[in-house]
Amino acid sequence: MAVELVILSAVFVSITVVSIAIRLFTRTVILKNIGVDDYLICVGAIFAIVSSVTPIAALQFGLGRPTAEQRPEQVAPYQKLLLTSSVTYSVSALFIKLSLLSFFLRLSNGPAFSATVYAVIVIVISFGIGSVAAVLLQCLPLSALWDTEAAKGAKCIKLVEFYYANAAISLAADLVILLLPIKILWGLHMPLRQRIGLCALFGLGGLATVAGIIRLSSLKTLLSSTNPTVNIVTPLNWSFIELNVAIFIAGAPALKAFLRQYLPTLLGSSYSPTGATKYGSTNKTGTKSRPTKHNSIPLGSMHDKNDSKWVKNTAVISGGAAETGNRDRDSDNDSQENILQNYHGILQEVTVSVRSERKSEEEGRSVSSAKVDY
Structure with missing residues (x-):
């Protein structure tokens, strides 16, 4: 299980780094139009990387091995690393959602849609702050997680049940965010094939939602587990798969623009994403049309x-x-x-x-x- 965790973490972190690099290059160099959503996704990516890497560090403190084999001096660093991974997961998920919602605001075609997006932003921020607070306040004092003396008079919540509630609410928010732009895209004045293609591109976010559902189902092994250091590995794997897949999908439009600029034949088109106007196209009459510019x-x-x-x-x-x-x-x-x-x-x-x-x-x-x- 340790090898699986290391391989998955390395692969998905690499995908995130490459995805963010391409996104920033496309926005700053090709399109010359970087926005708030790009900054937000970068923050989310940083926390996602931390959340994905900390479990690897926890391997030397008993993660992936039977709980009975964990030495007393390993408990404190083990718990602190898992606590860090849990907090950074919640922060990363928050900024990824905010990045997508910020992008939707730029697609806004009316006050009603904008108001809906702002309402979802408020809910997402509130939920994100609540999630981080719940993790940091799961025990009072928090040192009870690794200090047996502090644990004697500590008050703790059932963390696995919190993870269930947290994952369920997070999935509900993901579904809302996934469906938000569909009405706008479907209402565009363009052929059906184009509208289906655009909805499918935005619908790729469903892959991250599927990963979240699998993570939720994997948590049930922890409910009555007597070997949590082993059983927690699978939920950890799916948590950083969920985050990194979401970051990659959020950068899909920028990746498409990047490929059209440097590998146009790969996508079967010579169209330039910089918005360069095509000159001298031929119309029905066989005559050349006049070139147009972006200026009104x-x-x-x-x-x-x-x-x-x-x-x-x-x-x-x-x-x-x-x-x-x-x-x-x-x-x-x-x-x-x-x-x-x-x-x-x-x-x-x-x-x-x-x-x-x-x-x-x-x-x-x-x-x-x-x-x-x-």
Whole structure:
């Protein structure tokens, strides 16, 4: 069991380090748009690494071996290391949830959704603080965990039952967070395949929830265990699997952008996640469309060189992944990338028809139409 713990810890900690490095590089270098959610996930990753590494240090103090073989002088460092792992687990889970919720605020499409997210943030923070407090106050005094003299008059809670309640509430919060963005993503003006793809990407967070459920079920072996130093190894394994998987999945949009920038053929597209506009695409008529820029262009009254008057319009056009005319085969991926990388709201496609008329021609002649993102 000791070997299994070391291997799992090393693998998942390595995945977390690489995931965070790619996320920060993508946000700062490629997208040049780092946000609060990135800082929060970094804090969560630091505590997740500590939570994953401390059980390895506890191996030399009896973890993974029969409790009867644990020497008295090993009890104090053993308990302190497990206490550290438990506290850092709760802190890491708190910051991971806050990072996801902070990201959802950037996707917010209205006050109702924002209010819901803020309400969940308050609940998550309260639960996180309560979890840490419960671990640190599981015994009064806390030294009763490793000091037999202090344990004589100490008052302690049943920690395993607390872990059950804690895990159940945490899983409920995970499910709420998992379902929060689905309504926004499903309501986007895009093909069904794109919406399903986006929901599936966000739904990957369910893998961390599954790990949490397995961790919860593994705790029952501790309820009546006479060999806790052995039986606690499996819950410890699933605890850091849960944290590190959640961190990796939270960085999936950044990883996708990173791969599109440096390994576009791997994802079957040459689209650049920096948002570079594609120039000269061909529309239905076979003519080249005019390139667009990211800057908004208000349409107003215009005159051509023959002084023919154009009708005043009030639309605002902005470029980005959308192009004039039909998109090429990469368009589905473009829309997904815009949604995942834009930090000022979800992009939606709207068709705007701009009509014009000349004095010498019949009224109502249509001269251009374009798809726009806003």
